[in-house]
Amino acid sequence: MAAAKGKALGSTGKLTELRQRIFFVIGALVVYRLGSFIPVPGVNPDAMTNLIGQSGGLLDMFNMFSGGSLGRFSVFALGVIPYISASIVVQMMGSVLPSLQALKKEGQAGQRTLTMYTRFGTVGLSAFQAFGISMALMKQSSGGMPVVYMPGYGFVLSAVVGLTAGSMFLMWLGEQMTERGIGNGISLLIFAGIVAGLPGAVTHTLGMANNGELSVLKLLMVVGLVLAVTAFCVFMERAQRRITVNYARRSGGQKAYMNQTSHLPLKINMSGVIPPIFASSLLMFPATAATWFSAGSQSHWLQNLTQMLSPGEPTYDIVYSLLVIIFAFFYTAIVFNSQETADNLKRSGALIPGIRPGRSTAEYIDAVMTRLTGVGAVYLVLVCLVPTFMQSYWHVPFYFGGTSLLIVVVVVMDFTAQIQAHLVSHQYEGLLKKANLRRS
Known part of the structure; x- marks a missing residue:
């Protein structure tokens, strides 16, 4: 009776831990959404909203990533883009600089140092972007109204401090x-910003269908496209290339262990959503700068640059595709080291059938990973550009861009996988405790 009661209390405590983690995520997302409505002082909200609506393109996408914070020019207007950029830069430098490579091998102490560098980089990028945005906004007006009520160094200082702190x-x-x-916090914040405008978009689309502005055929096309792209993303994110690995026969005491066969799983999309995000960030800065600083000037090349780097334009599609492919290969090379994987297999007494251990194994794994990364890069380009084509050429009111839909799908899959991992670990702990009680 007492054992059954203790088991029930233990399982309740485990479920309570998972419930607390989920409630913490929900509470943090509520805080994030409330903070996105706290404005930076000195900005005319109506003029700012009109400016974002008139600019369109990349500014609209950036505004969607921040959950509308940029359109309201809240303290969270920059979102987590500076942190993502800083972390990517630190990871890239970690694969080039020997000092940072040594930090990676120091375990938790080295990781804390790299995290500190990432935080310093986030502060610098946030202050730099906040300064550029505040200086540009002082020169802007929309609908005959200035965006900034009282331009000057006071506004610049308040904007830099507010946006950096946010x-x-x-x-x-x-x-x-x-x-x-549960899950990756930064990804969940991006996810919350993207889906924040989904109810309004669904309501607007249904209103267009009721008013006759959107035909039933196009509405069904949008629903079918969302379901098809979502299913395709789920399939590709779960797809793996399993390399057969044999473990040599080992002897332990009086027992001999026969040859064992296992698999080395390699994901098709090892880089995740980093290539589309980073490609969008790089394209966003020149187009945004051209949009801001070409106002009232005679520099026609800035206006041409703005036009060419707008989503839906052939130049934007080509450059975006190339950047996604480049970053897919580059980031995969950072997060996956074929030589290190080959060395680990060799130390554990494992080998790939028909391949010699050591350098030959590393070359074989690298060749397989190169082909997989090529397929994954093409998959990212297709997912990111198909909705854009639907919006640009068929004028389909599709709220999610390809990058946004990919982020939503990957974050939801990761979140559900983390919940399942917690449940499995709790069940495993219960089985271990039960086995120990039986042995005792």
Whole structure:
């Protein structure tokens, strides 16, 4: 009776831990959404909203990533983009600089140092972007109204401090969600910003269908496209190339272990959503700068650059595709080391049938990974550009861009996988405790 009661209390406690983690994530997302409505002082909200609507293109996409914070010019207007950019830069430098490579091998101590560098980089990028945005907004007007009420160094200082503090708070909030919640906190913040405008988009689309502005055929096409792209993303994100691995016969005491066969799983899309995000970030800065600083000037090349780097334009599609492919290969090379994998297999007494251990194994794994990355890069380009083609050429009111839909699908899959992992670990702990009680 007492054992059954203790088991029930133990399982209740485990479920309570998972429930607390989920509630913590929900509470953090509520704080994030409330903070996105706190404006930076000195900005005319109506003029800012009109400016974002008139600019369109990449600014609209950036505004969607931030959950509408840019359109309201709230303290969270920069979102987590500075943190993502800083972390990518630190990872890239870690594969080039020997000092940072040594830090990676130091375990937790080295990781804390790299995290500190990422935080410093986030502060610098946030302050730089906030300064550029505030200086540009002082020169803007929309609908005959100036965007900034009282331009001057006072506004620039308040904007830099407010936006930088907002980005640092989001960085801290994301780290807390990762540590005390479920899933990756930064990805969940991006996910929350994207889906925040989904109810309004669905309502607007249904209103267009009721008014006759959108035909039933196009509405069904949008629904079918969403379902097809979502299913395709789920299939590709779960797809793996399994390399057969044989473990040599080993002897332990009086027992001999026969040859064992296992698999080395390699994901098709090892880089995740980093290539589309980073490609969008790189394309966003020149187009945004050209949009801001070409106002009232005679520089026609800036206006041409703005036009060419707008989503839906052939130049944008080509450059975006090339950047996604380049970053897919580059980021995969950073996160996956074929030589290190081959060395680990050799130390554990494992070998790939028909391939010699050591350098030959590393070359074989690298060749397989190169082909997989090529397929994954093409998959990312297709997913990111198909909705754009639907919007640009068929004028289909599709709220999600390809990058946004990919982020939503990957984050939801990761979140559900983390929940399942927690449940499995709790069940495993219960089985171990039960086995120990039986042995005793």
